[in-house]
Amino acid sequence: MAVVLTAALVTGVVLTRRRRISLTQKEERPRPSGYQASSGISLAPAAPDATAGEAVESAEVTEAPVEHPVAERTEVDGQPGVGDDASVPRDSVKRGFVEVDLPERASEVEEIEPTEGRLERLRGKLSKSRNAFGTSLLGLLGAGDLDEDSWQDVEDTLLIADLGAATTTEIVGTLRTKIAGSGVRTEADAQALLRSVLIDALHPSMDRTLKALPHAGKPAVLLVVGVNGVGKTTTTGKLARVLVADGRTVLLGAADTFRAAAADQLETWGKRVGAETVRGPEGGDPASVAFDAVKRGMDAGVDTVLIDTAGRLHTKVGLMDELGKVKRVIEKQAVVDEVLLVLDATTGQNGLTQARVFAEQVDITGIVLTKLDGTAKGGIVFQVQRELGVPVKLVGLGEGADHLAPFEPGAFVDALLG
């Protein structure tokens, strides 16, 4: 009796539990409305209005029956089958080689952003300089009558933004004279005045064209120099892209023989735009690599040879002499059209010291100011041109492959003033 009762009790408990379990509602997962990649990236169709027509066309293409070379098909119903279940008998004619059109060879060369209007497009990258510079200056000048303290603030703002003492004194002097003469009543007046004074201080008449086109049947040769880590290799690579985008053929010379990684880095940039890179053995003579690169460039008939040199501390006399040698050796067979000095805008005054020493060693024809995106001291542009009498030709505004812009005083000042 006890056994029967126990058995009935156990069966009852189990049935109750089962019922309870079966009563628990299965959690319904929301059904994805479209295709969901397993990595969690949600894929969405393109914006409807812009590509509506295309979307319809492609849908039609997808639904159209796929054409098979019917004559050569052996299966008839398209269903898989094995052994005796196969829809195609074993002894039927075997499927032969079917010619399939291969897709056109994918180009390894990347799309390059047009160079025109880059400074305008990248103006947001100058936001640090704009905040430290334009915003406060406009606030001060637009406030109406300026007392001595306000003028002191204007001066301080320019100095903090790295315009240097001489440029600052000049700009403040001009502003004072012009404001005394015409008066500034609104912020718009202040903006217009400041704009014209700053543009003038950037010497807009300086020749900023990059001498990078072939002449007398020989390629243009550009030498890229500067201290370590300023962005020489990156700039050389970005410059190659600018030229290729313009339809030019380019050859790169890796005259940085100190670091194999530097030559690898340059070669990678070259591959991305389909440009050949000439490099030498690690620790080899950079002048000889530069010579070989120019020779190869002439033989191959390219438009431009870009030579990236090793970063050298301007305080090391031997290395600076070596730079002079690189240039002289190239000149045995071709003219060096540009010597571009790359300066890191974030280093401020130190950049100027470097510039002076490099200028003593080789004739600098243009300055590339890199990393302007990472500093509030965009004013260095004013100073470096004044000190060297050499135009800033290009500015680096980021690590992106196309973050190199031609320097245009008007667009630059507009970006600073917001």
Ligand SMILES: Nc1nc2c(ncn2[C@@H]2O[C@H](COP(=O)(O)OP(=O)(O)OP(=O)(O)O)[C@@H](O)[C@H]2O)c(=O)[nH]1
């Ligand atoms: N934010 C920013 N970074 C830059 C810019 N230009 C270069 N860089 C970065 O600066 C670093 C150094 O650049 P490199 O091109 O290797 O410098 P380098 O002068 O060739 O260096 P060495 O060969 O060691 O002398 C890299 O991380 C670049 O991505 C720029 O305009 N903006």
